[in-house]
Amino acid sequence: MTSLAEDIAARASAVRERIERAGGDLEVVRIIAVTKTFGPAEIAAAFEAGLTEFGENYADELVAKWATLGRSAKWHFLGAVQRNKIGRLAPYVDCWQSVARVVEGAAIERHRSELPCAPDGRAGPPASLLVEVETTGLAGRGGCPPEQVPGVVAGLRAAGCHVDGLMTVAPPGDSRHARAAFDAVAGLAAELGLGELSMGMSEDLEQAVAAGATMVRLGTALFGPRPQRRRL
16 A cells, blocks of 8 residues: 555656646646645645645635745645735735736735845745636636736736736536637737746646646646545
């Protein structure tokens, strides 16, 4: 019977092989290990397997899990941005992946600018923002429609935000629909001069990598089936 560390290391190796088979360069495509419902043991094992970037959907859990690795890892917030929780998250989040409105980005930048300076007196690095693009057409999904993205990006930049790229969740079902969505978002990013593309999850990472993803957000492929959400 394999240990947790051995199991996650094997899964991480398999994911890297999938990325390469899809035509991705492991120097370009970054794996974001999504920790939703997983705990500190899985996070530590993933770090031992060479994964250094983690994503979390829940504010309270991200803050609690951050302590597992501290500044040794980077954390991405994947959940809906709620302005009443930005202040608590700001010291811990390196990349906000689900920004859909200018007011959200402006609040993130305001809280970031209020953080204590580094020991050398310089302000910390700007928070990285990705604008979430809604490509599913399904009610209740986060993100903004593709036609609104240029205006949101322009507004965020005017507010002093550091917009690095776009993020999307593909439509469920037929992989051809996923690829079409990823291609559309990649084209939009190119038009806007944005280099980061967070696209693809465990079931559709090949389509995302083929379309030019620079980040893939993986949970099940790395950790196995998700348990019930645990309270930390």
